[in-house]
Amino acid sequence: MTLGLDLTLIAGLLALALHVVIVRDDRNAVVAFVAFGLLLGLAWVRLYSVDVALTEAAIGGGVTGVLLLRTEALIRPASAAPTASRRSGGALAAIACVLLAGGLAIAVLSFPNPAPTLAPEAAEALGRTGLGNPVTAVLLAYRSLDTLLEKIVLIIALVGLWSLAPETLWGGAPELHPTAIPEPLVYLARVLPPFGVLIAVYEFWVGADAPGGTFQAGTILAAMYLLVLKAGLRPAPEVKRTALRVLVAGGPALFLAVGFLGFLMADGFLSFPDGAAKPLIVGIEAALTLSIAGILSLLVAGPPSKAPAP
């Protein structure tokens, strides 16, 4: 029965992927791509990686769709008719993708059996961190340097995006909502965010002991904020505001500060003192969740397009 389930998932994923590539209209491709992201989440559930599944549903099935649609709306005039150069570029991309997928398949199939794994060590040291979810332990305790650098990369991406704004608009607010806002969208933007915020808080809190965590919670918050912005219920914030910048930089800054405290209180950079690991990790996660929510929503909102108020 489970084999049938897995085969159905694979067939559905392949068919959706083909549909994304073949369909001519870009917006239909985006719709199918979002559906693909949601279905891919189910595939990760079947692979027993619920943490990855939650992230895939939030990113692939949520925020990416909005990002792609906004991009499509911006480049639509340029991509109206498929030209010859676009076609040959597509063929080249198809060949490259097939080669890459084939190479990955060969690499995965040639793994030794049983595959080399650090999972027993990770599970064994779990008691010292006080956490119950090994994925959170890897992200915020064992390999916290990687996580810290990831978050800093997000900030750099945001600064890069902001710098696309013309000189006169620097520090202004991005513009998200259209001139005419459909009534159902306003209704949804009033009804959905309370549930979304509740689910985000739950995901953040449960992340210490079960699948979930900062990135999932931050993405949910970002999506809910984007919904409110899109429906025009709140104006988009000016990016020069100090509160906004503190929010964006706060999580990584706290992470870095705790990392340096490790020199005084424990063995070195980013090491947590015994017994205090869990409260420190949960505190960092709380600040990171808010930062990720801010960064992701501002990344989707795009560069400032309104001049700042003097």
Place this chain on the structure above:
Amino acid sequence: MSEYLTGIALLILVITGVGVFKVLRARPAVERMMAIQLLGTGGAAATLLLSAASASPAIADMSLLLVLFAAFSCSAFALGHFVPAPDTSSEAEDRR
């Protein structure tokens, strides 16, 4: 019992999958966004059943996210720049 629940999840997935492909080829372009809503609902049902079948409550959290983001993604298509009316490129594709 676990086999039985997995079987129902499989049935739901198959039905949802057929529905999704039917909706993705729908004539008015706006209707296509309902494919996401359908997949969110069907996927949530399947994850809830799988969660009960494998006795792992974490999988049930997945259904929360599927429903939430299906609704969110649909709202993206309701925006002004998703102009539904004259959609020549997709009509050409339908005639294909």
